[in-house]
Amino acid sequence: MAVSKTKKPQTDAVPGIGEDESTAYAGTTAALRRSMKTSEVVALDIIRDIVARNLKQGDKLPLEAELLRQYRVSRSSLREALRLLEVQGLITIRPGPGGGTVVGAARPANLGRTLALHMHMIGATYDELLDTWETTEALLAERAARNPDRDKVKRLMTPFLDKDSPSHHAVHTIGEGLEFHDTIGELADNRVLSFLLLIAGTMVADHIITTVERGTLEDHIVHDHAVIAEAIIAGNPKKAYQAMWNHTHHVAEYFREYWPRKVGEKIQWR
Secondary structure (H helix, E strand, C coil): CCCCCCCCCCCCCCCCCCHHHHHHHHHHHHHHCCCCCHHHHHHHHHHHHHHHCCCCCCCECCCHHHHHHHHCCCHHHHHHHHHHHHHCCCEEEECCCCCEEEECCCCHHHHHHHHHHHHHHCCCEHHHHHHHHHHHHHHHHHHHHCCCCHHHHHHHHHHHHCCCCHHHCCCCCHHHHHHHHHHHHHHCCCHHHHHHHHHHHHHHHHHCHHHCCCCCHHHHHHHHHHHHHHHHHCCCHHHHHHHHHHHHHHHHHHHHHHCCCHHHCECCCC
16 A cells, blocks of 8 residues: 655745744744643634624523533533633623523623733733733724714713713712723724723723722812713814823822832732
8 A cells, every 4th residue: 555645844934034943933932822721622613602602691501411512522521611711701600500501791891800810920010010000001092083983982981071071979889980091992993903902901900090089089080080081072182082091190199108028029810
């Protein structure tokens, strides 16, 4: 029986690198991308099916027996896949009668929780996180001011101008603050950029804002949001950038004074 010859692996040529060097380069990048475990492949298939079926947050997935038949894997691999997705916040597993697996949501806060582990490992500090937050939020505000859909911009930003709203006379909740920044992220009109740039803000909210007494900072936050909203509605990118930077810098400095030692500590996993 004739033995077929094994073809030489094909590698993409890398500009400025010879054939031998290109082969070595491809081998190095392949080594960095480890093979996916069965559970990871199943997790990806589940997400693809959620998207293909246009399932929304809170929609139920099939029971375990049906999922085992559908993906044709062992129970241990399926459960590991579900656990991977649950840690990412992409699904929620509810125990007991009437429970089951339901669709979660892709949120910057979920990725931020995982990112905190990486940040701790490289030695990143809370001071660096605050500095990052100042830059990323300003960039989003600038892009939001450039959004060509001015009707949408006005509709989404106008509620933050209403100084007669009860929220302007009561405690400004963290949820309301996050809603404001999430809305600006939406108006930045690039889902990849917005998702990535909003991560720092969600980490600041979770690690810092929820752990200290904000006191008189509340009034400043409400006022700053109104100034930023005005600049975005006016379509003034430069003013929106500066107003957002002023806002986040003021908040960051407040916490640097409140936490003079802790801001130099490594970011922790929460």
